[in-house]
Amino acid sequence: MAFIDYYKVLEVDKKATEAEIKKAYRKMARKYHPDLNPNDKQTEIKFKEANEANEVLSNSENRKKYDEYGENWQHADEFEKSKRQQQHYQGNSQQGDFGGFGDGVDYSDFFESMFGGARRGGGRRSTQYKGQDFNAELHLDLKDVYTTHKRTLTINGKNIRLTIPAGVENGQIIKIAGHGAEGSGGGPKGDLYITFSIENHTHFKRDKNNLYSTVDLDLYTALLGGELTVDTFDGKVKLKVASGIQNGTKVKLKGKGFPVYKKEGQFGDLYITYQILIPTNLTDREKELFTELAKLKKP
Structure with a gap:
């Protein structure tokens, strides 16, 4: 669940060309393809990571965001927006339009909810960023989800005890709030998203x-x-x-x-x-x- 370095996944340098990334991805895809490694969960994970890495690095716009923001690349547009807002407010403050940020500054709702808001006062503010979300896949048998039961998962060395309600469906995703990565600047933790993979070994x-x-x-x-x-x-x-x-x-x-x-x-x-x-x-x-x-x- 830790941050995945897409360059390491594809075993290429950060200065790799588009053609080199494409070649490296094909090599990894062949090596870890599920058809060549049946019932091997580790190679299945590596295959998914290679696909994810290729989707990001083979797209020039996404790669640029990833190179600059790393694990938070998907929020790059929001980061840029917040930077422009800050520059705008600082410029107006220097001109005396607001007399400092004060309480009159209107922050966007998305900025407040995504990054935890900001501390105001004296024309300065410290941005808080929400931690990275984690994703996990839980494999269960159909018989397991016929009744509500408890199960303990180990995520990044921490044990999380969950109650799994009866009737969960294959592919269903649930969110466990606050069990992602630590936030920065005092921001809130990310969340944990669990995808259920339910196998049916019954005749039903x-x-x-x-x-x-x-x-x-x-x-x-x-x-x-x-x-x-x-x-x-x-x-x-x-x-x-x-x-x-x-x-x-x-x-x-x-x-x-x-x-x-x-x-x-x-x-x-x-x-x-x-x-x-x-x-x-x-x-x-x-x-x-x-x-x-x-x-x-x-x-």
């Missing part, structure tokens, strides 16, 4: 709060009806099967889906699709009976 398919499952149904139960025990995410239930049910028939089990995020006690639905199995390896007697049945059905 999830679509937001609903679950979907395919259940095998033998031909005899499909024809004559009966009872069937099926799996839900948290147990088993018995279903009554009507006689003559068709292949592909769907039934809905209300409230047997996935928990609704941050709405305790609320669940989506479970949709079950019946897949009728045609018997194979019939005995001679079974074939004989089916033949008789076929004759009965003929007009």
Whole structure:
């Protein structure tokens, strides 16, 4: 989560040309591509860092901002704006227009919220900058987010204990305020953004709060009806099967889906699709009976 030096990531000098950066990126992309390093989390991280570095350094405007402002390059426009405002206020103050900054100076709302405001008085002010935000990816199994639970993460050597609400979705991002880098000039800390990567190793398919499952149904139960025990995410239930049910028939089990995020006690639905199995390896007697049945059905 610490500051990433994009030049070191691509293994190039800060004076590298655009062509040299492009060549270095291609080399790194080939080396760390996920297809060549399956199930290797470390190379996956390096691949993402190489892409990020290339996006910044291959763009002349972004590279200029990065070279000047480093980890805060994304806020370069705001820094420049604040500099122009300060120069403007100082110039007016020297001309006697304001008689010093005083309380009459109108700072922008963005400047106040982004950089923590400023100390005023005597025509001088000290700018406070918010610390860099951190980003982390948390890998969980679908079963992990079926119930609310606590988990401890280690970020830059510090343990952070979080409560993960049931129903979190794959790709969802949550913000933990104040757990980023230290601010400068007495400014506030940055924030921590956690992206959830949820893998599904169950036979259920999830679509937001609903679950979907395919259940095998033998031909005899499909024809004559009966009872069937099926799996839900948290147990088993018995279903009554009507006689003559068709292949592909769907039934809905209300409230047997996935928990609704941050709405305790609320669940989506479970949709079950019946897949009728045609018997194979019939005995001679079974074939004989089916033949008789076929004759009965003929007009």
